[in-house]
Amino acid sequence: MPNTKFDAKSFNPQAFKYAVDRIPRTRLNEMRKSRALAGNPDIRDVFSTQGGTGYARIAMRGLLDGDAVNYDGQTDITATSTKTFEQGVVVIGRAKAWTEKDFSFDITGGIDWMDNVAQQVSEYWQDIDQDTILAILKGVFAMTSGQSAEFVTKHTYEVAGNMEATTMNSATAQACGDRKKKFSLVFMHSVPATNLENLNLLTALKYTDKDGVTRDLTLYTWNGKTVVVDDGMPAEEGYFPAASTDEGALQVKASGATDGQINQAEVTPYFGEGTPAADSYVVPGTRYTTYVLGEGAISFEDIGAKVPYEMARDPKTDGGVDTLYTRQRKVFSPFGISYEKKSQTTLSPTDAELANGANWCLVHSGEEEENDRSYIAHKAIPIARILSRG
Structure with a gap:
């Protein structure tokens, strides 16, 4: 049969892409179901009409504002106009290849290599996409100037101990007030997730594969919100304020600390105030x-690569090897946050560059002077973080 051998002569990239796409990408699918990831026609259009550029600025339409005047027959009606905001968006390109030795021999036992490889490729890129999203969120909460820093403060909720049943409600209310119901997706480390699970606050989701086998996912729900459990979430070692009677407490000394004590200079990072x-x-x-994250928190568009999948055959090395090359170009753009590209060395940002707060700022109207700018209302941005001990 044609297109059944995994070598350069018979590889069909269109068929392979179809096989990859039909394997359920469980995390991405759940993110889309939660509506935290949403398509953006403005982003799609700007990259389709500019010949594949890697960075663009798109307009965000301003909201109506201003006070209404008294309609009493003698007061002039005043008019104002909306401001146009600008948001920087960047295409994130990633590539990976895998090599197999004597692959045609491996499939003589009747293994369906297409489904097997497609399943692995799909899950691999799913993990890469999640790493990209987490790097972006780290960068957003590393913003330090002006109203961008104010956003970080208001959308950060810190818990002295472990998260509890009321934590989510309090955190989303602090961030977005009466818009808190728009929150729909949670990224969480397994330690706080386990604590919540022990309190019967999390419910595991299940997935049934093509063979009818049902298994638990690293996906849960909490008060109707999808929870993605991932130990790649930030977990930072440091020191919390304590009482002298707390287990493991250390007394802080200016210097010369002995057993049961610690020097001030060594208390870093410190998770208290000052x-x-x-x-x-x-x-x-x-x-x-x-x-x-809330509905529409991150705009997502798959920009695509000219050749997303291709094979190369090397008949000499190790008696013959086949290499599968994969490429992708995608946009993940947080709503109301602009990527400013202040520290990026190539045409595609690395995860470290995405995590750099200097590259991000709150969307504004673009005036040179800070005092002349109008900023997007922070409560309109359904993105928040919770800091906790568990």
């Missing part, structure tokens, strides 16, 4: 970051 005072107490621990 710096710990001499003779106060701290306890070592891990602070976990949980991200909460």
Whole structure:
């Protein structure tokens, strides 16, 4: 049969792409069901009409504002106009290849290599996409200037101990007030997820594969929100404020600390306010970051590559090897946050560059002077984070 051998002569990239796409991408599918990832026609259009550029600025339409005047027959009606905001968006390109030795021999036992490889490729790129989203969120919450920093403060909810049943409601209310119901997706480390599961607050989702086998996913629901459990979430070791009676507490000393004590200079990072005072107490621990996203929090467009999948045959090396090359170009753009490309060395940003707060800012109207700018209302951005000990 044609197109059944995994070599350069018979490989059909269109058929392979079809095979990859029909394998359920469970995490991405659940993100889309939650509506946290949403298509954006403006982004799609700008990259389809500019010949494949890697960076663009798109207009965001301003909302109506201003006070209404009294309609009493003697007061002039005043008019205002909406401002246009600009948002920078960047195409994120990634590529990967895999090599197999004597692959045709491996399939003589009747293994369906197409489904097997397609399944692995799909899951691999699913993980890459999630890493990209997490790098972007890290960068968004690393913004430090002006109203961008104010956004970070208002959309960060810190819990002294472990998360509880009321944590999510309080965090989303602090971030977006009466718009809190738009939140629909949660990224969480397994430690706080396990604590919530022990409180019967999380419900595991299940997936049934093509063979009818049902298995639990690293996906849960919490109060109707989809929860993605991933130990790639930020988990930072440091010191929390404590009482002298707390287990493992250390007394802070200006210098010369002995057993049961710690020097002030060594209490870093410190997860309290300011710096710990001499003779106060701290306890070592891990602070976990949980991200909460709402409907339309991240615009997503698959820009595509000229050749997303291709095969190369090397008959000499190791007696013959086949290499599968894969490429992708996608846009993940957080709503209301602009990618400014201030620190990017090539045409596609690395995860480290995406995680750099200097590359991001709150969307504004573009005036040179800070005082002349109008910024998007922070409560319109359904993105929040929760900091907790578990």
